[in-house]
Each structure stands twice: as C-alpha cells, then as structure tokens.
Amino acid sequence: xxxxxxxxxxxxxSEKLIAYLYRELSADEAxxxxxHLKACxxxxxxxxxxxxxxxxLAEWQITPVPRVASEFKSGLLRPSFRQALRQLLLAMxxxxxxxxxxxxxxxxLALFNVQLEWTPEGGxxxxxxLFPLRAVEPAPSSEMSARERQQIxxxxxxxxxxxxxxxxEALAASLQEMTERLREEQxxxxxxxxxxxxxxxxxxxxxxxxxxxxxxxxxxxxADLFFPGxxxx
Amino acid sequence: xxxxLRRREGSGAEDVALSDECIVERVRQGEVEAFGxxxxxxxxxxxxxxxxxxxxxxxxxxxxxxxxxxxxxxLHQFRGRARFSSWLYRIALNCxxxxxxxxxxxxxxxxxxxxxxxxEKVLGQIHKKQVAERVRRALHALPVEMRQVIILKxxxxxxFEEIAEILDIPxxxxxxxxxxxxxxxxxxxxxxKDAL
Numbered sequence: 203x204x205x206x207x208x209x210x211x212x213x214x215x216s217e218k219l220i221a222y223l224y225r226e227l228s229a230d231e232a233x234x235x236x237x238h239l240k241a242c243x244x245x246x247x248x249x250x251x252x253x254x255x256x257x258x259l260a261e262w263q264i265t266p267v268p269r270v271a272s273e274f275k276s277g278l279l280r281p282s283f284r285q286a287l288r289q290l291l292l293a294m295x296x297x298x299x300x301x302x303x304x305x306x307x308x309x310x311l312a313l314f315n316v317q318l319e320w321t322p323e324g325g326x327x328x329x330x331x332l333f334p335l336r337a338v339e340p341a342p343s344s345e346m347s348a349r350e351r352q353q354i355x356x357x358x359x360x361x362x363x364x365x366x367x368x369x370x371e372a373l374a375a376s377l378q379e380m381t382e383r384l385r386e387e388q389x390x391x392x393x394x395x396x397x398x399x400x401x402x403x404x405x406x407x408x409x410x411x412x413x414x415x416x417x418x419x420x421x422x423x424x425a426d427l428f429f430p431g432x433x434x435x
Numbered sequence: 436x437x438x439x440l441r442r443r444e445g446s447g448a449e450d451v452a453l454s455d456e457c458i459v460e461r462v463r464q465g466e467v468e469a470f471g472x473x474x475x476x477x478x479x480x481x482x483x484x485x486x487x488x489x490x491x492x493x494x495x496x497x498x499x500x501x502x503x504x505x506x507x508x509x510l511h512q513f514r515g516r517a518r519f520s521s522w523l524y525r526i527a528l529n530c531x532x533x534x535x536x537x538x539x540x541x542x543x544x545x546x547x548x549x550x551x552x553x554x555e556k557v558l559g560q561i562h563k564k565q566v567a568e569r570v571r572r573a574l575h576a577l578p579v580e581m582r583q584v585i586i587l588k589x590x591x592x593x594x595f596e597e598i599a600e601i602l603d604i605p606x607x608x609x610x611x612x613x614x615x616x617x618x619x620x621x622x623x624x625x626x627x628k629d630a631l
Contacts, residue, residue, distance in 0.1 A: 212614065216610075216611070216614050217607055217610045217611070217614075219614070220610045220613050220614050220617075221595070221610065224588065224595075226594065226595060248618075251617075251621045252617045252621065254621075254624075255617050255620045255621050255624060256589065256617075258566060258569075258570050258620075258624050259570055259574075259585070259589050259590075259620070260589075261566045261567040261570055262487075262567040262570045262571050262574075263567070264483050264486055264487065288501075288533070
C-alpha cells in the first residue's frame, strides 16, 4: 500500500534504491539492484545525489545534555506547570473540559466587566472594560423648564440681595464708629477749651481783684493771699 | 538495532544485560527504581529526536520529560506486542506533534527556500557549522511526515520496519516518504554540492 504522493520522475525501483542506500538489501537483492543501476541513469543519479544529501545531513549533530535520568533517580522528575495542565486536560473527560472552558470563559467575562445590553431597537450592545463601569449620569437637558429658570433667577436675586444687605450693614457700622470717634474728639476738645477758658477767667479775676485790693488797701492785698504768684506781671 | 545502539549509548553493563522488556516487567512488579534504567538508556535518543523535530532545547527537554512521565503512567498499557523502543518513540513523537500543533509553524515553501539558498550561495566559502545550519533549516522546511522519517532513519538509525512500526504505516510508505524527503532536500541543498 502506498498512499503517499511520489515524485513524478520516480523509478519503479525507488524503494529498492532507498533500501540499497541504507544497506537494507540482502546480498542477492543488492546485486540485482547494482545490475539495475548500470541500466538506469535515473537511479544512478538519485543514488549519487542522495549520498551527498546524507553527507550533508551527517553534519548536523547534536550533543545532548542528559539530565532526566538523574532527576528521575533522585525523585525530582516533576512536570512543569504547563505539562501538568496539559496532562490534567488530557485526563479529564469531555464534559469536564467543557465545564472548565465555560468556567474560564465566565471568569474572563467577569474580569473584563463584560455587559450585554438589549437595545429598544431589538439589537444588543456589547460593552467591556477592565474597570467596573459606573452608572452613567443623564446628560443635562438642553431645554430648561420655566419653573427651574424662575427658581435659579430667584436664587441669584436672593444671593445679590443678601450681599447688598451685608454691604450696607458693614457701611453703617463703619459710619457709626466714625461718628462716635468724632464725637469723642469734639467732647475732649470742648472739655479742654472749657478748662483753659476757666483757667483764663480765673486768672483775669485774680488780676482784677488784686488791682482792686491794691487800690483800696495799699501794697499787700487780700488777692495776694488767695492767688499768690498770679499778679499778671 | 536496539542492542547495538543501547551499548553505544554507554549504559552500564547491568543495564545492557537486561532487555527493555525485562525491565518493564520488573517495574510492573513494583520495582519502580528500575524505570530509571530505561530513562538513562533512552533519554539521549528521545531528547535528540525531540530537538531535531522541535528545534528548541527547552521544548525538547520538556518533551523528553513528558515522554518518560507518560510512559511510566501508561506502562500497564504496554502489552509487549511491539518493541518497548517503538512504543516509547511513538509516545515521544505524539508529544512532539502536540508541541508543533501549539506552535503552528508553517513549512517554508520550496520556492522560497530555493531563493534563500541561491542568496546564501553567493556569500562565499561555506563552513561546516554553516552546512549544519543550512541542513537544519532545509529539514525544518520539509513537511513533518517526511521530516520524521528522515530523522528516524538518518539520525536514529532505525530500520524501515521499526519506522513503520512506530508510525503505524506500511514499510513501503516509509520508504516512499524517505525518497520524497531526500528528493526535496536534494533540491534545497543543491547549492552545497561544491561545499561538500
């Protein structure tokens, strides 16, 4: 049986050629094939070319570093995570793999906050994000109702009125303070003036009395006794 | 092949004395440590096979581990109808296929490989290391069915019967795949004619 696609120019003795190339023919078979080689240029050419290919193939050598045996003997032969996972999957029954796949899919959907929403038009909308979606606040309506407008205007008017009231109160307080200060200054100035005026009046009275005494009684007068040093000289 | 190759792999005298199948029987009877002998006997070959198919040392190492773990766990399923080595190779190849499926690497088209080869040809003298690299790339560009037969035959030195047993294909199919693979490589490595 030969289900393989073979090269177009393949001789019918090609299998013998391959066996001969790898020394797997018996002595009789080898002799018979060597006789064929003398008559078949195609096989002779193939043999030369294949020997050269084998020569090239021999250049690729690998020096392995065996470690598995020692690890096995020391009990350290452990499958990697990927190996263990693969073996677990292979060991699982089909329904187990389906369940695991479904659970993984759900986990991923939850992880990425996937949302599937049905739209009023009959379709659906798919949304996903790494972070949880927040409830979307409705956009402000472009058309404000008259009542809302009135309320806002009222609020603004109240705000201005309060501010004006506070400004007037502050101004009145400042004015009152200034008036009080001026009144105090006037009172103090008046008291000072009265005091000076009284003193001057007393001085003038003293001078007048001294003069009167001098004229009436001679050199020493009654005023000199009561107002010493205020002789006006 | 197996006895001669086993000796060449450098296992101890005691290991060589026992066939793989005898050791398998001992493991089945509870002597688990004996499985380490099988690992030591075959790990190099499994690793090399995986490395040639996968081309990544870490992947090859993991596949080698997976192969022996799977073999140890499925040892009760081994009936002895095929050779232990064939059974082990089949497990290893399945592990490799899983990795290749995960990677989904498409083979390089033959025309593209030829154009790359033509460019490289003008670079001048080709060193042995470069030849090895070109061979690796040429093999990598082959369909995996051809590549695995070439690797099993050329590097693992298995007989056509053993290859057919491992791959569960007729011997003639194994030979045809090998012929087709060598034919592709002949075209891809034609420019190496003067270097070799």
